[in-house]
Amino acid sequence: MDRAVIVEENFREKVTTGNLPKGKPPAGPLSKEQAVGLFRAQCLSRALDLTSRVMQKEGKGFYTIGSSGHEGMAAVAEALRPTDPAFLHYRDAGFQIARGAQVPGQNMAWDMLLSFACSSEDPTSGGRHKVLGSKALNIPPQTSTIASHLPKAVGAAYAIGAARRHAPEHREYPEDAIVMCSFGDASANHSTAQGAFNTAGWTSYQSVPLPLLFVCEDNGIGISTKTPKGWIADGFRARPGIKYFHADGLDMFDTYRVAQEAADYVRNRRKPAFLHLRTVRLYGHAGADVATSYLSRAEVEQDEANDPLLHSARLLQEAGALSGDEALSIYEETRARVNRVAAEAATRPHLKTARDVMASIIPPKRDCAPTNGPSDEDRAKAFGADLKAHDTPQPMSRILNWALTDLMLDHGEIVMMGEDVGRKGGVYGVTQKLINRFGSDRMIDTLLDEQSILGLAIGMAQNGFIPMPEIQFLAYLHNAEDQLRGEAATLPFFSRGQFTNPMVVRIAGLGYQKGFGGHFHNDNSVAVLRDIPGLILACPSNGADGARMLRECVRLAREEQRLVVFLEPIALYPMRDLHAAGDGGWMTTYPARDERIGFGEVGVAGEGDDLAIVSFANGYYLSLQAQARLEAEGVKARVIDTRWLSPLPEEGLVDAVAGAKRILVVDETRRTGGGSGALVTLFTERCNVPGSRLAAEDSFIATGPAYGATMPSADSIYEAAKSAVEGKA
Template sequence: MDRVQIVHENFLRRVAAGDFPDGETDVSVLDNAQASALFEAQVLSRALDLQSRLMQKAGQGFYTIGSSGHEGMAALGHVLRVDDIAFLHYRDAAFQIARAEKAQQTGMMRDMLLSFACSADDPTSGGRHKVLGSRPLMIPPQTSTIASHLPKAVGAAHSITLARRNRPEHAVLARDGIAMCSFGDASLNHSTAQGAINAACWTAVQGVPLPLLFVCEDNGIGISTKTPTGWVKASMSMRPGLKYFEADGLDMYAAVAAAEQAAAWVRQHRKPAFLHLRTVRLYGHAGPDVVTSYLPKAEVEADEAHDPLLYSARGLVAAGAMTGQQVLDVYGETLEHVRQAAEEMVATPRLKTAGEVMESLIPPHRDVTATNGPSDAMRAEVFGSDLTQMDQPQPMSRLINWALHDIMLGHRATLLMGEDVGRKGGNYGVTQKLHGRFGPARVIDTLLDEQSILGLAIGLAHNGFLPMPEIQFLAYLHNAEDQLRGEAATLPFFSRGQWTNPMVVRISALGYQKGFGGHFHNDNSIAVLRDIPGLVIACPSSGEDAAMMLRECHRLAREEQRVVVFLEPIALYPMRDLIEPGDGRWMRHYPSPDQRLELGQVGVHGDGEDVAIVTYGNGHYLSRQAQHDLAQKGTAARVIDLRWIAPLPQEALLAAIGERPVLIVDECRHTGGQAEALMAMMHEGGINRFARLTAEDSFIATGPAYGATLPSREGIVAAVEGLLG
């Protein structure tokens, strides 16, 4: 027999014989009705696990990572309020079932079976994945997370605090609510988990309220790798700023008592706590996993002897809530109900076409209160003497700064966050004065951890804020890219658009810095962003464009709930001159606050018919120089600034190119750069003559060779001449 059948028959045999695990249960924490309801939630979770494996064997289901052994999480579903946002471990079906019971929401068995079957009728993901999650139950859907949901749980907890004084239009979390996130003991070792817990402690020791409950479900093993005995308690019980609780999660009564204590402490003190629950893992990691291939049979049988349902049965019988036969009746009837329901669910429709799958990739628009922007009086009060300089041309960094001021003046739910954005004034002074003018609750200096910065933003967006996190340099994004790929961009996709996390991520990006930083501060690789479905990527090249594009990015996030990345070319922050020193031709006037550059609108410079140069960022600046040089040689060029990296503005771009031959100037690498997509688009669009000039497939050096691997003004001229023969 396989382990599933062994556990099933052990339960039947031991309950019939009254052979319960040793020990006593304090049954006083639950009345008999509550205990019976929790046991029924646990049994339904178990029955669904068993059915998922039968469905998989029959080719009717597609997911077998179950919750068996973790049924103690029903205690958290019972204890926490329904409006306490919960980011769940993938083994927490019992939590969701118990919370649904608490909310008097029927149909959870059906909903989970639809998820197993990848049915298009699944109310959570619409057949895109088997996920736990429910909008009415305040459970954002998670895929098979490895602690990647912990940073946004920190952000959601912080949002509850911030919303007490500055409640966003689309806030959903209660003022006295808490956030909960659960995970396994193996995931605790992931850098993402450690970073999130560290961020919570870092925040708490500074006296900043953070009502967050971490729940570690410790079954002692991660797939096949054991957790050292005592490791979780030793590493978590003495963390500064973190209150530690523990309980035997096998015993639902004990789990309820500990959960009540931990949740009450978090709710009262508004500080983070860590609840350590002992669990077991039954049946191995997932359906194909043969646990006895890497664990001794005796160890497997020892875990099976600690089946949580046996502990629950022990307590129910001791309390007089049920007899042993009634326990078996509940178990058998639930198995049969699930079996019958599964027959109906597997006949429901599934997604078939690409259009159906991608339907929820882009979030839905949401209704927002119309705003006329900041008044003249508000602007005069906040900008002060800066207003007198707005009639003079300014470099990009200054115009981005002013655009941020106007955005924050017009939208109180907009927050900035990142390392050094506050008191220091951000990277290269781009956020200077904002901290003093808007305060630390809206311009948040974070710890140095990009995962925590992006997670903070995702969590804040869950509660109606519109975050604008800053990543200091593009190369630092790679430490945290999964927060965009695996969390932010996937949320509407896996929730049918019911959950979103709109934001504008500002990144100081790209190369051409002279003599500073090498590859970590001059990073010309955006491939990591370009292949994230649904992500909007903007890259301005002039200060005027930057201000107007930033406003459009903010609108996309606020009204269309998009996740947007705004790449700010570092080398162009201070740029003043274009052709000759002192000409001031790259500075711009600040556009009025109501002006935007819409998504998909390209920049067109010049009417030259000989060649079109398609480019962006620093490449646009260099191409404008080359345009001047080519004109001196009799070649008339049109320079087209993409502005929008994704989605690619194909229609506007082809219209701007017309019948001209095309040179693509891409400051990113030959492999994985934007030029690859543009070359394909040119071919598919029927353009016959095109070529590209890109950076080399190399990191960038520090010192005089900073530009040796990058496109240059002279190189662009030579490439055009080569293209035209």
Template sequence: MDRAQIVHENFLRRVAEGDLPQGAGPSGPLQADLAVQLYRSGCLTRALDIVSRKMQAAGEGFYTIGSSGHEGMAAVAAALHPTDMAFLHYRDAAFQIERANQVPGQSIAWDMLLSFTCSSDDPISGGRHKVLGSKALNIPPQTSTIASHLPKAVGAAYSVGLAKRVMPEHRALPDDAIVMCSFGDASANHSTAQGAINTSCWTAYQKVPMPVLWVCEDNGIGISTKTPNGWIAANFAHKPDLAYFACDGLDIYDSFRVAREAAEYVRKRRKPAFLHIRTVRLYGHAGADVQTTYMPKAQVEADEANDPLLHTVRLLGEAGALDPAEALAIYRQTLERVERIRNEAVTRPRLKAASEVMASLIPPKRSNAPSNGPSTDARAAAFGSDLKAMESPQIMSRCINWALTDLMLEHREIALMGEDICAKGGVYGVTQKLGQRFGRARVIDTLLDEQSILGLAIGMAHNGFVPVPEIQFLAYLHNAEDQLRGEAATLPFFSGGQFTNPMVVRIAGLGYQKGFGGHFHNDNSFAVLRDIPGLILCCPSNGADAAKLLRECVRLAREEQRLVVFLEPIALYPMRDLHEPGDGLWLREYPDPSERIGFGDVSRHGDGIDLAIVSYANGMHLSLQAQKRLAEEGIAARVIDLHWLNPLPEAALLDAVGDAARVLVVDETRRTGGLAEALVTLLTERTDKPVARHTAEDSFIPTGPAYAATMPGIDSILAAARDLAGEAA
């Protein structure tokens, strides 16, 4: 007999015999009818866990990480409003079940069983994963997280106060909303959790509204690693600007009272609070987990003896709300009902084809995304003397600055966030004056934590904003990349497009900075971004194109709800010249605000038929130099600027290559894992032309005179072009 069956048999026997665990009596504001409802939610939680294991054994179900022992989370749900957004721990079935009781028209048992069986009828994930989540219940879906959902809870909480001042076109959270985020005691140790909670305190310390309720479900163990006794309280009970509350999750009366106090503290004071709720873990981590292989049997049995449902039966009896016989009948009836629903749920269709699985990778377009765009007077007031400067060619960084200004004037829901972007105007001056133009509410100086920056953006996008977060250097992205991979990109996938988080992530990166910074400030690896399904990666090479492409990236975010990364080549920010010092040929006039380069479009420079050079960013600057030198040698080349690095603009690229006899790919990323691998594959599969690649070496980038030694240079590009053209010198 497995532990789930043992817990079940123990419950039946102990309730029938009146052998109930001891504890404090019922007290607090929990009324009898709501107390019985919480018990029913707990019974349904338990029944779903039991049946999920039976479904797995029968080959009908595919998920057995249960919520048994955490039934007290139903009391937390009852203490909140259904308009409070909830980012849930994966053991929070009881929370979702109880919230479903607060919203008319729900069929929560049916919905969750469809999720267990991975049916395409599952109303949240469409059969892609067993997730907790519901659009109607204001619960964005979560998979098995290790604290990765905490940063976006900070962003969602911050957005509530900002929305009152900025008023985005549409928002999900009312003015009095709070954001609840739950997690386990083991996850509380993760750097992501520590960073997110620290960010909430850092923000509140500055008197900025931060209505977030952190809920730590402490069952004392993470899979097999015990949490030291007292560790959670020692870690969080005395943090600055974080109110600490503790309750016994085995006692629904205590849990409801304390959770309501914590929620009201957050709602009224608009400050973060930490609710530490004691729970137990029944059955082990998941269906395949045998606790007795790493825990003494006596400890397992002690936890089982503290079954929250047994405590609830005792409390309800002492309160006169429900006698044990009635409680036992409800438990049995719930199991029977879940079995009946299971028999129907397992007959529902499942996903089969790749196209079905991938249908929600790309979110649906917005049906209505109007422009709120600026008057001539508003534009003149924002730009001031810069309007006159627009009459002359400019460097890339200034063109990006002006494009951001125009976009923020046009769309009030755009907000920028990042390190040093407001007061300083960015490390390279790209965001200068934006703080003065739009205020600190929309140009947000963040603390130094990339996970928090991206989480802030994801959470704000949940409430109708179009965030434009900045990662100061590409190398800094790597410690926070999972916020894009595991949270932002998966949100539409696991919600059937019901939840989206559109944004444009600006990242300064790539190499060729002369004598500065080494590999932390010169990073030529963005393979991690190209590996994220649904993410769009864009990279300009000159100022005019940067402005046009940034506008298209914002359109993709606003109108098509896409996750976009705009990679800005640092070395080209100040670039002025192309062939000779002082020629000014890399400067560009700022294009009219109506001009864009469309998604999937490329640019072609020249019509030479001997050779097509395909490149982007710094490679474009070098390739155009090479084009001139090659022409002097009698080799007619065309140069193609990709613009879009993921997904590749395949059709436009092949059309631009056209009748060129040969193709050289100039790629400043590394030979292994670089962009050239995909480009050469495409060109080889789709054309019969000779194709070669010239890439960076598999190396980090050094500081000092050798800053460009590992990457393509003008001489090496010329040599590669001559070799391919059969004209090696």
């Protein structure tokens, strides 16, 4: 028989006969009225689980991972405030329902059943996924919480303290709020979770405010992999910087008491705590999962005998709050009501078109206060002697440093974070002096963990800051890329734009560094960034463009709430010359503060019609060298800098190549997964002009003299251009 049916029959029979599980008597500050309210939330959570399975069988529902066995989380919600942001495990329907009772005007059964049905009327995701989440309840939606939400929870907790010191314009959380983040015992083993625990402890150990409550829902099962007995307790009981609490999640009185103690500790001490909550998992992992295929029947029946609803019924009787008949009546009424509501929810409309689905990939714009900028005196104080050099040609690294300075003067909510961004001033000096100009609160030297860097940024963005995290090298992104793909980019998509995390991620990358680092420091792979819906990927080729584009990127984040990655070509940071040693052809002066390069605006050098060479970054620099050689031979070429790699500025590019007899795409990123494939496709579809491409090989980059062997060079671009003009390409 279906285990869900067995659990329900057991509940009815045992409550009717009074054959309830033994346990401690009710004790603690939970009142009778609160306890009855929590039991109602637990019954609703259970009813939703059972109804979701029926809906799936009927083809009317699309999600069956339930919360049965984890209903004790309702008591955790009761111990917190509805203004405390909560990043939830997917088994926390009880928490969301209980919080819904704390906020007027909520209809949890209706809202959650619309989500089960994937109706476009679902107030959280709009039918894009079954999610726990609610703007009114301060619960950002999660689609899957295998630890990926923990780093941003750490960031959100840090942001509460940071906002006390420097309040951003769009602050979301109260000053005395705490962040709650829940997860399962199996997820606690994930490297992402371990990084978040370490970051929280590392931060707290240094007495930096971090009001964060971790809640581990320990049911002892990672589907077919058991959690060793004592593993969680022994691993977290003495963790530096994080105070350990333990509660019996089957006992709402005990859970409420301990959760309240833990929350008070976090709220008053502004330090993180770890609440270890005993739970059980009833049924299988999801509707299609048969627990007895990997657990013995005795183990399954032991958990079923510890059904938290049975424990709640006993505790309510012993507290004099509800009789057995009254408890059973609440359960049956809730089951009947959910069935009625589900029948109606299943009739509500669904998303139908690609346009419908994609409507929330790009978040809504928001109103921002006008920026008047700093006074001349404040600006002179910040720049010091550098101010006199603004009219003198400089390499890209220094121009970017000045642009960052002006942006941080303009916008007090900009915060930078990363390895060595503060005291050292960055590996290449791009952020030098900024810590002296703005202090360690806004120039955060982080520990060495890219997931935590990006998580810090995501969490701070959700509290109104404009984070500018730095990833030291492009290759270092790959161990943390899911923080952008699975968390930052999906948040507006799965919340209908109600939750956003705008930021500008600065990454030093691409190839052509001479004799340094090989594939770890020369990385020309951008496929993972170009593949993320909604992400803007910008890549300047020179200092003046870099400053103007960086200003636009900050505007996109601040006003349009966009997720932006600003990819800075390392090899061009110090570049001074273009054609000959000492010509200074690649240095620029600092552009006026009101100058920006708009999103989608491309650059064009030359007006030749014989050939249009389309490239970016190092490729643009090298193509200009090839252009000079071509023109010396009578070939008139123009060179186009795409500047924006994702989404491609299609209209600007088509206009830029108009009138050219041939097109050559030069791509320093890899042939497979790089940008050239999309560019060639664009020109093939939109331009009736012969085209060809020169791209980097599908290879890692070598250290030493062969550093550039796998990528286009000025010579290979010149040869490819000659072949294209002669019709041999």
